[in-house]
Amino acid sequence: MEKDNLSPILAEYDQEIGIYSDFKTKIEVLIQELLKQNDIHVHSITARCKDRRSLQGKIARSDGKYSSLNQITDIVGLRIITYYNDEVDAVAKLVEKEFELDIQNSVDKRELLDPDRFGYLSLHYVVKLPEKRLSLTEYARFVGCKAEIQIRSILQHTWAEIEHDMGYKSKQAIPKEIRRSFSRLAGLLEIADLEFTKIRDSLEEYENEVQEQIQDQPTTVLIDQASLKSYINTSALVQELDEQIISYSGALLQLNEHFIGAMVDKLHFCGLNTISDIEERLNKHKYLIVEIAKQVYQSQQRPLDIMSVGISLLYLCNVLVASTESLEFVRRYVRGSSNMDPALEERLAMDILLFYKQAISL
Known part of the structure; x- marks a missing residue:
């Protein structure tokens, strides 16, 4: 059964990868422009198309879940890294406004964070272009194309990359004593994320006040x-x-x-x-x-x-x-x-x- 499902999806991928590659480029440029227009300055935006081997592994692990390529929502993936924690929500609001969300496959994983869970989780959206954009010639051929957009702060990203590099997929896999160290570090990073935001806000407040001080004293x-x-x-x-x-x-x-x-x-x-x-x-x-x-x-x-x-x-x-x-x-x-x-x-x-x-x- 798994083998029967595998070949048609991969054949579909081989046929459609050119369109998905163009979609990746278009949506990356679009998001860059939208962020610029809304004066949201982020650390980085990266985009990729899932390669064939990775797709093959995903299908093999799915136990027959997928029967066609359009059921796989992360052929195109984008990651937006913000400088500050509260900018994750600002970017999220922009994505919600400018794209059509696949609610069933989108999740704010931050809401799933248990009080004693180590690590940072991210905001994930699965989106497609809305009708107003698909009606434009430059986007018309991307009907049905979806992309997964991941949004996290730079400290959340740092945590996730190090955690991934260590190769542990769950907290149960970590020895108990080391798990305590993970939890302490996660708390410190969360405090750092909040404190950087406070420092930014304090600097902005100072910049607004200092002009009057220059005039007066x-x-x-x-x-x-x-x-x-x-x-x-x-x-x-x-x-x-x-x-x-x-x-x-x-x-x-x-x-x-x-x-x-x-x-x-x-x-x-x-x-x-x-x-x-x-x-x-x-x-x-x-x-x-x-x-x-x-x-x-x-x-x-x-x-x-x-x-x-x-x-x-x-x-x-x-x-x-x-x-x-x-x-x-x-x-x-x-x-x-x-x-x-x-x-x-x-x-x-x-x-x-x-x-x-x-x-x-x-």
Whole structure:
């Protein structure tokens, strides 16, 4: 009986695998677009088609459960890994809204987690495209195609991968003492998942509040990535200097989070600790900042196409370190903010001093 069931399904698979492969690609791209449109940033999306050997094993283990390929709901599988636990539900709501769910084969396995059960379980949906999409030419040939979508946080995924690698399929298979260790670790991971979400929420709350603090009491606002980003985005002085700088370079301005993070370290290196420290030095050195930037871009054979908003702060730091007229100090400044070749570091340190001396001599 098992052999009779096996051959027709595999023959069907061989005939339809091309369509399923295209369906996998289409649904992966669709989910990426839907997440982008809804401003949901996830860690990763992976998609796969079940290979023939894996399908053969599944059918063999099913004890005659399957008689046709369309009864097997995971020929196409997608895994969405979120950064935070609560984003699992956000992605789930999007999937429920944009796809037709196979309720019978979909399950929120998190609801099945026993209080003493070790490990993390995931949210699984079996979906197909809704009629509104199937009516479009690009999706019309995927009528009847289903996909299994698995959604879990990055910590849940970490647990599941390690647990899978150990090869134990149930808690009864784990020795009792080791099972206790699994349970303790599962609890720690669950707490970590919740705490990361709280930290994220606290950072967002701080970012919303810090702008008002900058306006009211800039001398009390310490320089960190959130406060610096808020200051750069709202400071008329920064905007004025940035625009003068790009008038010489011809570059476009774009916000760059990595640049802002790097600038926090540079500003602290220069002895600036609060937002008011930045504002004071920018006002004091406006002329030198712009003049040095002008010299830099006029000397470059190939100017940059894009610069980060807040580029004037980089030139402020260059002015401050060069004003010491200490080559060793400038070297330490350059060395602390790059992974350049030593020869390039030396050249940059020399250039910072050179452009500064040229600017003050004008």
